[in-house]
Amino acid sequence: MKRLTATTAALALLAGVLLVQWLPQLPPRWCLVLPLPVIAVLAWRCPRWRWLAWLLCGVVWAAWRGGLAMEARLPPALEGRDLAVVGTIADLPLAHPDASRFTLQVEQARVDGEPVALRGRVTVTWYQDAPALPPCSRWRLLLRLKRPRGLLDPGGADSERSALERGIVATGYVRDDPDNAPLGGTHWCVDGVRDAVARGIAARVPERRDAALLQAFAVGDTRGLQPHDWAVARANGVSHLIAISGFHVGVAAVFGVWLALLAYALWPRLGLWLPRPQAQAAAALLVAGAYSALAGFGLPTVRTLLMIAVVALARCSRRAGSGPQSLALAMIAILLADPLAVLAAGFWLSFVGVAFLMLCLQSRGRGLRAFLHELSAGQLVMTVSLLPLTLWFFGQASLVGALSNLVAVPVVSFVIVPSTLVGMLLLGLCPPLAGPVLWLAAWIVHAQWWLLEYLATWPGANWYLPAVQPHALALALFGALWLFLPRGVPLRWLGLLLFLPLLWPPTSRPPEGAFQAWVLDVGQGLSVLLRTRGHALVYDAGARYPSGFDLGEAVVLPSIHALGIARLDMLMISHGDNDHAGGAGAVAGAFPRAQRYAGEPSRMRVPMQQCESGQTWQWDGVHFRVLGPPHGEGDRKNDSSCVLLVEGRGGRLLLAGDISTATEPRVAAALGPGPRPVLLVPHHGSKTSSGAAFIAAVQPPLAVVSAGWRNRFGHPKPEVLARYADAGVPVFNTADQGAIPLDFPADAPPRREAGWRQRRPRYWRE
Template identity: 65%
Template sequence: MAGEQVQATRPWPGAVNMALTLLAGIAVVQWLPALPPEWVMGVLVVCATILAWRLPRFRRLAPLLFGFAWATWRGGSAMDARLPRAWEGQDFQVIGHVVDLAQVKAGATSVLLEIERASLAGRAVSWQGRARISWYSKPSAEPEPCSRWQLRLRLRRPRGVVNPGGTDSERSALARGIAAVGYVREDPRNQRLGVATWCLDRLRGSLADGIQARVHDPHDAALLRSFTVGDTRGLEQQDWIVARANGISHLLAISGFHVGVAALFGLWLCHALYWLWPSLALRYPRMQAQALSALALASAYGALAGLGMSTVRTMLMIGSFALARCSRRAKGSSHALATALMAILLMNPTAVLEAGFWLSFVGVAFLILCMDAKGRGLRGFLCELTLGQLVMTVSLLPLTMWFFGEASLVGALSNLVAVPFVSFVIVPCALFGTLLLIVWPPLASPVLRVAEWLTHAQWWLLEQAAPWPGAHWYLPTVTPWALVLAMLGAVWLFAPRGVPLRMLGVFLFLPLLWPVRRLPAEGGFQAWTLDVGQGLAMIVRTRHHTLVYDAGPRFPSEYDSGAAVVVPSLYALGMDRLDVLMISHGDNDHAGGAAAVAAAFPMARRFSGEPARSRVPMELCQAGQQWEWDEVRFRVLSPVARVPKAPANDDSCVLLVEGRAGRLLLTGDIAASTERRIADSLRPGPGLVLQVPHHGSKSSSSAGFIAATGPELAVVSSGWRNRFGHPHPAVMQRYAAAGVPVFNTAVDGAVQIDFPAATPAYVAARWRRMERRYWRE
């Protein structure tokens, strides 16, 4: 019996290895620029089967091959499910239902719509899928979760911007199963067809509205909605800045810790029932009943919270423990985590494309690595709340920098206070108030009022810590080899006692913390035309100085290119200082993001061709201004003087950057009338790269201007399928006739141009080609 007991409690030795091998096979696929053909998947599955069945010595390779084939098939299926390219930009009549909660912001209401039927030009088409759609006018009725709609939509395939340090919306769309994006067109047939009687997301929305109505302070209400039902719609950009500064973003998005608290409550509830009615143990074993009770409440709360990655991971781990307990087989934490990992990978292998997947599983893996030896019960719990915060902060630093380009050095201290207070005080109080909203609404108000006071106090503390040094720590883009070394260093550093020289693991973080930066030599410079859609934003860097020319658009929906593209790109490229911010003129597609850039770099000197239209104080930009940085000369060529009733575009600052072996001409939105004067002011010099005026509009880039400037390369910044038709075909023909190659950010993503101090004149690279992935088009 003793031997049988030992055998029964021994964890399955292959679970962790199988999970890691499966993960490796799936992760490799995500680095491919294109997916292999279908026959390759068939061969891999056959090989995996042979290895697992007939070749025990190589059996461990079977999950690797199967994972590669599985991820390839699912990735290819997701790409094939996208809206066909031939149908892009056309109007569809669709019937579908709303998924999740609507995002309501100034100027737009956005929802996920599961399209059930679609017709094009009056004919039904065999296409279904999930689409992210927006109303730019007020909807005829509230788009509640699970409501069915008949709508006229203008749709296109998911496509995002590609920049250094920027987010990848195409990757996110693939991970979330979004097959199209678009907007609602005005049509008298647009209408809501009905609302499902029972819908979990509708219950979430109802509870969120109930909290909002009973909490006086709108900001505190938004935080409570986030803590309880995972509704982050009411949080502002500043809230996320504070959360990232304190490293507590995971708490706002319903952390796995919250689900664990719900499971613990289920366990205590079951324990109380057996204490009140001991005779229950004669019918149902108490240990198994407690396990199922914990799983039931964790699952209920996880579903109510929106089934985020950390939520699902915790539910699966609790489910693994519950299954082991019900089958009377003891399983360790590592086995439960491995089981949860395999379950998620088999359900959705594209989950590895999301940052939450890696942060969730890697964070828990490090906790298991460090905390399992600290004991169980109260001692282990206290260690997890104290030492565990330091472990999480250090171990997740490489991944945080990889995905977000920033980390918080005060996160361990903030989490030391916030995690226990939010998880064991605020969340239980708020959840109790939420439960009362369902069973007895009048009693919910005082309970939610107490939760409001607690939340307000907690957030005040976090706001005080947000400005501390190190709260926002930025590093240049992390290279894959630096990430791998830093993760190995974290494993070495937090390895169990007995592993020799553990502190040497710190040195493996050095390539991450002090990356090699490739700076231009004296007399050379670098330039990036960022991909900001229909707008313009450029970065020019000499050896010791940086200039930003225009900052892209800002939209009523609060999307700001300055904050979302320009500032992250500067940090990703290793520029933590900005010397000059030059905004060509006041149009939103050039000046919209200026305020965000100025706020991030308040010491930068600021110029504009139209300072009166700027949201931040600017100096007037005018011809004759010049300076020199690191043997690179900067000259302002325009505007000369304000001409009455002249188009605002002709007030654009025109800047010439002259290095030893190459020149760059930045033109803003000037038209043909100003182009002649600019061409006359140019002196002979080395090869010229031209920023195409006015995004390639028909009224610019005259044949005479192209001939007079003689560019070796032209770069146009425009939006994918933009409504203006930029760049105009006639303009492209003029450049082609002059033998000038044209790079377009809408097609190529960000364009990087290096101007060395000696020949060749320039070296150009296109980021959509440099960073090719199978989900980018």
């Protein structure tokens, strides 16, 4: 009977692991014991069904590990309490002007002097006057922690999934305490070496950005890169090259082979103790392993390292192994070591990309011509085959990526990375010689980045599509495989047709007289996206922090793209507070032709016109009316908020900004006759707003609060929620629901659809 191949076993194991990741809840621990006898019988007595044993093994293993990871999270009873923690700084701390952010490996934790069961990695922010935080140093800190919880919006990143995959059990910040102090005895670790190498590069390369790029290529240290640098990388599709990629590890392995060849050329008698092929394999694995450690053992590097290990072991045991077999064994090793790796985009981009290269590229011999053909054909295969996954994970792709990678991949992999490796080696052996080598690498980086910045301005460099559906993803991947089948297979061009559901997805727009609204989840802030049949408006854009994190860029723009909105007609910022206006610059920069209005234009970083009572316009049968502020009252802080009433044929929506009880009577009086409006609760539910008289005058059928989870202001206040409850008004909170969609049909009353947190339940979400 035919033996089960490594590829079949790997795919079956992967399928089992994936099944668990779609579950809204993990099964009880005792249920995972039940399939074990079945797995044993299938594995030993039923060779034909061994694939099923691997699949069940994947289900049991992934559910077990997922359960352990969820149980390791901070107990809910400890949220919001002060914990005295002793731990070691892991990874490379990131310092900003306003705060430092780092990962702490917790060794012990106490509450009120009593030990608590908390082990694992926590992400910590140290605000104001944070001291130097060397990697690998041990600290005693007083922390305020909470369980990992992220923002959930259309097209947005799932930080709770990322926390589970990275082993983050809590997030929080350092509390002011005199006992916060280093414990001394900083021990050696890989992250300390990475930091030392990064500092050595910075000391020898005067240009800041060139040094930052070399640090990223050398040790995966991306701390020095600015948002503009990442934007250029995304526009060119070269983000995989900035932090150390798997291909770089392969180059390091070749470097190891060359070192072995040099050693045998200098000392031929080494062949008497160890055959040269085995020595070359061992040297390749050793150098690749050391370089992967310097890269922080990211998933692409681990995948390549495992493949090199398989080939090296086969060479040392004098057994031949094929490329697909090596890839399958590497996948099995990663899934058995960490089944949660499938939650990372890098897992799929790595394995799918390499698998397509193996399946679709045919060797054309040796020589420069064959190498150039494989390089150009490989970039085409990678660009087309990874396009569906790139759109699935990131919501955007680069149409110039194939050209950019055709230039960047050989330059980075065969020139910059080897030069940087030599420079790193010289830093330890002969520091004076490291300077010229690193200067040469920096000059090449500078020239290449100039070219990439130019290509980033080309049309199609940033290409956005609506959120990809699973069936469109599957069809496009199959279409890519069909398209690159070997020559001689008829009708290969039909594979392009399978890309149509991905590239031209069906879009639903409100009919005439109807509109839709999404109260986005931007934490303790506000952003609302409104859409009629042919127009779109953004009301407020969330916050922007001194660290550079911009909710306009991270949440508002991805939501616009994911919902298939190609043009923004108006940006209205209620007033100048950061939690409403901070992200306006990113939105205005992405849509420069949109009209701009604000309640406090003088406080805005981008030019805006004053919104005033009486302004009206109509889009697609939907009426818009500004109810405040009155003329000449654009300097009253919260009470200068632009108050916007949106009136469709079937319902109304009142966006009240941050107005207080002093302004609410005037707004209620200006509503006029009409259906009871859905209300965006003023000022996030603060105690200075939502007076009982205002609620009684508006009589909303439902109300929505935009607030952050466990925010420090306590919004919405319990007394405010009590006033809405007394009036019989249901209140929905983005902190609980995620982004909240509201539908205002032309022929039916308004309705609230399921929030993003409830719409796509997963076991790792709170």
